[in-house]
Amino acid sequence: MRRLLPVVACLLSAWSAAPVAEEVLISHPSVAAGEMSLNTTRLMFSMQLRQWPDGLPVQVFVLPDNSQVHRAFAKDRLSLYPRQLRRVWDRQLYSGTGQVPETVDSEQQMRDRVASTPGSVGYLSSEMIDDTVKVLEIR
């Protein structure tokens, strides 16, 4: 039994070190910012901050409401429940006081659209990141 302990400890540390998919904020490579505050990120995803400081329009891409990546990004990165994002978008859309993000079908499509749309922001799970998009830190 005593001999097994190091094995168990080793297994446990391997478990915790295994790559855990984490959702990260991404943007078009031309976006100047390297990091964004939580407040700014929330305002962009709720479509209430529609311009970058240089005047370029912000283009927001999201995955469908029932996507695991969307749910995780909203909850863990924005500290918002997906329902609250939907409520804000719906209210703006159906009262004519704002626009809504563009919904893409897959992470592949998310990466393609963000990579090809200047001023865009979106999110991906970390293993989907490549050099076509820029990763932004949320402070």
Added chain:
Amino acid sequence: MTRSKYSKFAECVHRHAPPTGLLVCSLVLPGAAGAFEVGPGIQVHGFLTQGYFNTTDNRVYGDSQDGSFDFREVGINASYRASPSVTLAGQLLSRLAGDLDDGSPTIDYALVDWNLVETSDYAFGTMFGRIKNTLGFYNDTRDVAFTRPSIVLPQQVYFDNVRNLLLSADGIKAYGRFYNDWGSVSIDAAAGIANVDENVEISFMGMDFGGTLDADDLAFVARAEYESPGGAWRAAISGAKAKLAFSRAPTDPVGNGQIDFLYWIASLQYNAERWSLTAEYMEEPAEFTNFGPLLDGQDSTPQGYYLQGSYLIRNDLEWTVRYTEGFFDKDDRDGSRNAAATGGLVPAHNFFRKDWTVGLRWDVTPNFMLRAEYQWVDGTWSLSRRENPNPAATVKDWEMFSLLGSYRF
């Protein structure tokens, strides 16, 4: 949505008869859901809702005692971001609602939003055109099933009878948003001309007289709303002040009178991950002058409030329970005084309404939703006089079962 997907969707809708085609195609082509991308900065969205109402007694949206499908809401909206600070937006709405609304298309909103400044600390702007009135948590999107907390809004707070009066106004609005570490504050203030129709006249004056009731002077609408960081807490206070003027027809037994009213709502909500609690309180003091003895005694303060709890059983399945009360006159909660004033013609239960509602919402897909609800009701206040012309024939204790399906793109 990409062009190829759009044409596939359009083809599919074309093959089936609308409106079922829309529903069928949205289900068989799940990827088709999403905005139509018409051009840069342009968004087009829409929704289609069908309801079914079955009551033990009294009429709600048609002949509900036999089961009524006379409830349908169809909307299509478009917005165009003309420049970083100017957005144009409009929505067409067709609403079929029993004897209250015949489905003819109306302009729900049509506005220009001019954003003067927008930063991550604050934003200021102004709007012109037909603007939805920001009243309570739900008035500005009250015809969109996806945004409602139940199949129909709690009637004791959001009267359907006067929806057109409170829905929107043609005028101007100024807004400010302030973002802080302790949360955000939004302020909206608008002035405009309210929309008065026959439902409003019948509701305020008791019947459709020969003369007409119209907006007199500008209506004012304002709301202040606080939201904690992340949106767990929301609180709002909102109100509308308006004046209506009646021009009598020669045969009318009333004079050229005025109705002054204030409609205000206090709202509070707490959101946890899987559940939420919402409470709203409404009062609407109204004053009748110069009508003569038949109506000038009608001054009263209607009052309504509810407490609703919702719980997510699964991410796509939500239970709701709500208790609501409302009174035609907050100083005559059992209706006895108002009933006596009519000489017993209008029974006391016409002056109050208390109900329990339980409901289930299933989000089949992010763009297609089904709902079922049951309601136990004591009293008939807030029922449409148009659909129930004889108050003495209404039944005090009644129940309602309703179903609703809604699709959006």
